[in-house]
Every structure is written in C-alpha cells, then in structure tokens.
Amino acid sequence: MRLSTGYGARPTSGGFETFSWYFMRISAIGLIFLAIIHLILNHVTTDVACTSYQLIAQRYANPYWRVYDWLLLTLALLHGMNGLRVVIDDYVRTAAWRIRLVSLLGTLTLVLFMVGTVTLITFEPVVGSLGPHCLK
Amino acid sequence: MYRGQSGMWAWLLHRITGLGVLLFLVVHIVDISLLGFGPAVYNEGIALFGTPVVRFVSLALIGALFYHAFNGVRIMLVDFVPKAASYQRIMFWTVMILTIVCFLPMAYFVLAPLFGVNTGNTASGM
Ligand code: HEM
Numbered sequence: 557m558r559l560s561t562g563y564g565a566r567p568t569s570g571g572f573e574t575f576s577w578y579f580m581r582i583s584a585i586g587l588i589f590l591a592i593i594h595l596i597l598n599h600v601t602t603d604v605a606c607t608s609y610q611l612i613a614q615r616y617a618n619p620y621w622r623v624y625d626w627l628l629l630t631l632a633l634l635h636g637m638n639g640l641r642v643v644i645d646d647y648v649r650t651a652a653w654r655i656r657l658v659s660l661l662g663t664l665t666l667v668l669f670m671v672g673t674v675t676l677i678t679f680e681p682v683v684g685s686l687g688p689h690c691l692k
Numbered sequence: 693m694y695r696g697q698s699g700m701w702a703w704l705l706h707r708i709t710g711l712g713v714l715l716f717l718v719v720h721i722v723d724i725s726l727l728g729f730g731p732a733v734y735n736e737g738i739a740l741f742g743t744p745v746v747r748f749v750s751l752a753l754i755g756a757l758f759y760h761a762f763n764g765v766r767i768m769l770v771d772f773v774p775k776a777a778s779y780q781r782i783m784f785w786t787v788m789i790l791t792i793v794c795f796l797p798m799a800y801f802v803l804a805p806l807f808g809v810n811t812g813n814t815a816s817g818m
Contacts, residue, residue, distance in 0.1 A: 566771060604741045604802070607738060609730075609738075
C-alpha cells in the first residue's frame, strides 16, 4: 500500500517490496558514480578500440580495479534484474507465468553473476601480454 | 507507478532506457568472459566495438544511461524531498538538458575515430 505523505510514493508494507524499493535507490546512488566513471574510462580517456586484453592486463594488476568492476557488475545486475522483475509484475497477467518468468530471471541473474565474478577473479594475463593497447 | 500524469513520458523513457542498458549488460558480461580465452580471442571480440555500427549503438546506450541516471536522481528527489513534487516540470527539463549536455562531448569522443579525428585517447601504450 502507498500512503500520501507529501513525499513521493513509498511502499509501506515492510516486506520484500519495501526492501526492493530501498535497494533500487541505494544501488542507484552507487551506480551513478560507478557507471559514469566506467563510461569515461572506456570511451573518453581511452578509446574503446584500445580497451584490449593488454590494457586490462595492466589495469587488473591492481586488485582495486577488480573490486571496482565487481561492484559495478553486482549492483548493475541486481538493480537491472530487479527492475525487470517489476516490469514482469506489471505486464504479466497470470500468477503462473509470473512465477515461471521470475524464476527464469533469478536463474539467469545467478548464472551471469557467476560468469562475471569468475572472469574477474580468475583473470591472469598470459605471459608477454603487456604491450601496446590499441588494436590496429 | 508514475502513470497517468505529466511524468508518464519520463516514466516510460526511464523504463525503456533501463531495459536497454540491462540488455547491454547481459551482452557485456559475456563479451568480457572472453578474457578467459586469451588475448587473440578477446581482442578479436572487442574489435567489434570499434566498428561504425557498434559505435553508434554504444552512443545510443550512453545517452540512455545518462537519461536514466539523471531521471533516477529526479525520482529520488520526488521520493525523499517533501517539496520536490511541486517542481516536476523544471526538474524534468533539467534532466533533459543535463542528458544532452553530457551526451554531446561523449558523442564527440565516441565518433571522432570514425572521422579520423585524433582526440588523443588512442595513443599506443597509454
Ligand atoms: C546510473 C545510475 C542509475 C540510477 C541513478 C538509476 C536509478 C533508478 C531508479 C531510481 C529506478 C526506479 C526504481 C523504482 O521505481 O522503484 C530505476 C529503475 C530501473 N533501473 Fe536504474 N538506475 C541506474 C542505473 C541502471 C543500470 C546500469 C541499469 C541496467 C543494468 C538499470 C536498470 C533499471 C531498470 C530495468 C529499472 C526498472 C524500470 C521500471 O520499473 O520501470 N539502471 N533506476
């Protein structure tokens, strides 16, 4: 249920939906910085055609970049997939299909989270991979 | 959620941009996982991002993310600041202007290589 407080709509049920509502906003604040800095790094200070294996080998030599990328991965994936869950709830009429689709979404989220996390953790540059970054 | 008011278009655009960026995120997690297959495979994959078509698609996504981010701040202001709801119109246009102001320099950097313009960000070894 939503109450009019003079503030905007805010869920008051206290259950998962309330948690989800606050999670969307807290993750959003993190994402503003994480995502926009990510864009600048990979499209402005370095052209995207130079974001090669060589560049990543250099960046990931510093573990903090892995932590940064993992935070971006985790927050964007959970924020985006939870957003999609809300969209499914809005448009899918029958409870049976909502459950099927949301379960599928949960599975997909878990798989993508693992693929992303494993990639970040296990990356170990092959010998001799430090060199010029730009493809061409 | 925000339907039926003047905020309807802002809401619809927020939803579409969010879903667009999410679709990209899924592709992006997969393309980054190519790192595990070594430099040859990864660089061949990433080379696609330098092609004209993908540069334009990327730019559209960058615009979508700026809109979504600024409009997200507007949503949060409405949610948490008591008087914000009376400034809907001005906040909506602020979102639009900020989106465009951030989009234009990004467009320059993303598209410059297609026109042979050197923006200094493709220096080898940088
Ligand atoms: C850059 C910073 C971002 C900010 C400030 C932001 C902000 C928000 C806010 C405030 C909401 C509304 C939540 C609600 O109504 O309960 C939202 C929804 C959403 N966001 Fe984001 N977001 C950001 C990044 C992203 C990213 C990177 C993605 C995709 C991976 C994304 C995908 C979505 C989706 C799919 C929705 C649901 C849309 C809907 O229900 O209509 N957002 N965002």
